[in-house]
Amino acid sequence: MDGEEGRVQIYTGCGKGKSTAAFGLAMRCAGNGGRVFVIQFQKARECGEHRSAEKLGVSVTRCAGGRGSSPCARRCPLLSAAFDIFERQSADLLILDEIMAAIRHGCVSLSDALALLSARPRGAELVMTGRGAPEALIERADLVTEMKKIKHYYDEGIPARRGVEF
Template identity: 35%
Template structure:
């Protein structure tokens, strides 16, 4: 039995999900079984099309067709930009339907790390924690259920302390410059 490790890809720079997907493709190429749970993402991302077609990868998306934000997080101008595609909530009280969806995802994550997958990727789980959709207790359940040989990958900004403490590998993607800051919108096939 080969020991699995816990990876964290965090920070404000681009490439966290991309790094995790690269690991998934490499693992499948080596004959391993991979489960990718994408928290806070609906089926609207280009990479999902190819991931769904690859034998050896199970892809589960756990997102709504709207964005969420804590009260005070966005300026009035940012809120106008999002229009009807955002729900604002008081800190500590996320939308109930989103929390329930996340809890289902956590149960699926517990099942995945304790059963027959070689690699489990919890994409944007760090952000689910930051947005109060998942708790430290939820994270503890996932970590406790993990078989020692499972490679477990967490992605997303704002990685919480309990995940950083458990990690064997931490990579912080740091933004030096980004064209978003010049008003370039999300581009299909690059960011979406």
């Protein structure tokens, strides 16, 4: 946004907070006049963050099939959208939420994810989230944060709560 070089950030691990951290960054960037795009792989359900993002002018695109959708026969249309955003140089911040799950489930190839890093314009910040980040992405990232679960109420059978988890 200010002419500085953008960075690649990864939020990974088995703890809660990866998407929450990414959406917090989206709020910060949008609040400073940045152009923010969020692409959510493996998530189809509308959540509170989508309604908040809309109010801030943040574009959120979700996976039509959601979690467990079958692998794409061709390049994932969400990944193609990410390449288009970078090609148009229209983002100050692009968040690829749950892209690690899309890689793990065969919807996105690791080579395509790595190619996206190379396609990133100099000033664009890229955030990638999801459990099990591949080592090749970790090596190319500028910042990697691992969320580690110490204790979680899911283990006690408490389901996801509106306004907290979605």
